[in-house]
Amino acid sequence: MSELQISLLAIGLLIVAGVYGFNRYQERKYRRIAEKAFPARQEDVLLEGGADTVPDTPTDAHEVANFRDESRIEPVISMSPEEMPVEPAEELAAADVSIEQIEPVPAVVSPEEKAKPLLSTQLEDRPVVSQDETINYRVQLHPSESIGAAALNEAIQRQGDFGKRAHWFGMNSLTGGWEEVGQGSAEEYLNIAATLQLANRTGPVFDSDLAAFCSQVQTVADELVAVAEFPKRQPALALAAALDQFCADVDVLIGANIITQNGEAFAATKVRAMAEAAGMKLQSDGAFHYFNDDGADLFSLANLDPTPFSAENIRQLSTHGITFLFDVPKVADGVRVFNQMLMVARQMASSLGGQVVDDNRRPLSDAGIAKIKQQLADIYARMEAQQIKSGSARALRLFS
Known part of the structure; x- marks a missing residue:
């Protein structure tokens, strides 16, 4: 065998060894990411009996497919007035106010967002795209x-x-x-x-x-x-399944409703006037949205009846209830935003002559509100522990 043949054989063996070593490195890399980010199954603190009702993280594609056949539920938190608070709730009761007295809520800007230049009037929810290998x-x-x-x-x-x-x-x-x-x-x-x-909603x-x-x-x-x-x-498929399971555990939508107390419907024109006075704007989805100065969607106000609000029907429309919605994982500094949303809801309820209730039409008590805040804090702590901070570009992409 000539020296040229020996050299070519050695080069070939080095290439094969290099490819094998690179593949092993990539496999270990993704396994470490999955194991570090999602070490163990955790209960969903906002869903009753979460550990008994949510399956373990699927690692096989067929198991994942079976799990995903069940539509994901966006739960609305409901608290009984009899439940004891974790901490005394801060006083949020609003005095009787008129439409003119409703003041726009201040924009919430996280410390990370303060360092970024302000966007003009960007209302589009388009998270920054990156090569983030975590997702x-x-x-x-x-x-x-x-x-x-x-x-x-x-x-x-x-x-x-x-x-x-x-x-x-x-x-x-x-x-x-x-x-x-x-x-x-x-x-x-x-x-x-x-x-x-690898995963989204x-x-x-x-x-x-x-x-x-x-x-x-x-x-x-x-x-x-x-x-x-x-x-x-x-390894990428296993990471996809783990991401999806974690996101399903913390993917929560909180609602606070305002319903009539005497059976008389609310005029949609009055709802619009109060929503706009609070700094909210009607969007194409038929709901009023509150955006901060950076264009982040903090919470929305929709019709509790089936007909969505629109510029065309607002003058003729009336409703027996409206609902405030708050997308938990997509909002930064969520506890403060929840306080703001509840403050606006109570002000509007006072002006409309309605009542703030949960999804089961029970009044939102101070005890229930305190427990919601504690559970929100727990969810956000879990998200940060997995390096998926609420309201971040990574969270906006995962929960899109």
């Missing part, structure tokens, strides 16, 4: 030479719709920073990455979804003459 399956592409942004866009478009969970990124050849393809100013990319979000990614995504990415890589590095799929 994404990430494929790295190494082209033999820099790739033009236009050529990459065309190659991606030829593969059709990757879905809202999939995103492409390129390393700007001038700045060396990563940016989402089509969203930056780069004309050429040095490296490319494709990500697939529709459920986790399954093996068939991941296989289809990898196939499309490989086709783009072949067209661009690039080498694609695919992490192991099974």
Whole structure:
């Protein structure tokens, strides 16, 4: 055997060993992420009998599919007046007020948000997209030479719709920073990455979804003459199932309703006047929303009757109840926002001659309110422990 053959054989063995070692590294990496982020099954503090009613985290695709067949419930917290408080509730009772007396609630800005420049009047709930490997399956592409942004866009478009969970990124050849393809100013990319979000409110990614995504990415890589590095799929699927289970445990929607006390309906025009006086704006979903200065949606006000509010029907519409809604994992500093929402609800109830009640039409007592606040604090602590802070870009993507 010649020296050339021996050299080629040695190089081949080194390549095989390198690929094997890289795959083992990726597998251990995803397993560590899953085990560190979701070490054990925890009860849902806001759902009664949570430990008995929620299945263990599925690790097999078929088990996950069976679990996801049951539609996810967005629970509304209801507290009995007889329940004892965890702590004495702070006094939130509102004096009798008129429409003109309702003042806009102050915007809540978390310490992280204070450091960011204010957005103008952005009302669209569009979280920042990143390559976050805590929630994404990430494929790295190494082209033999820099790739033009236009050529990459065309190659991606030829593969059709990757879905809202999939995103492409390129390393700007001038700045060396990563940016989402089509969203930056780069004309050429040095490296490319494709990500697939592993879970959101529709459920986790399954093996068939991941296989289809990898196939499309490989086709783009072949067209661009690039080498694609695919992490192991099974650890990613296990992480997807764990993420989905955790999100299901903390995915809570709190409601506070205002109903009539004498059977007379509320005029929708009066509801609109008070909502706008409190700083809320009617949106296309038929509800009034309160946004902070950065455009974050803090809480909403909807019709308790089936007909949604709209600019066209507001003058003729009347209702026997309205409901305030608060999306727990998507709001930063949620305990304060809950206080604000409840304050506005009580002011509006006083002006309308209605009563603030829970989903079972029982009055919201101080004891119940105190317990809700404690449970909110517990949920937010759990989210932060898993590095999924409420209201963060990561949380907004997971709960989309």
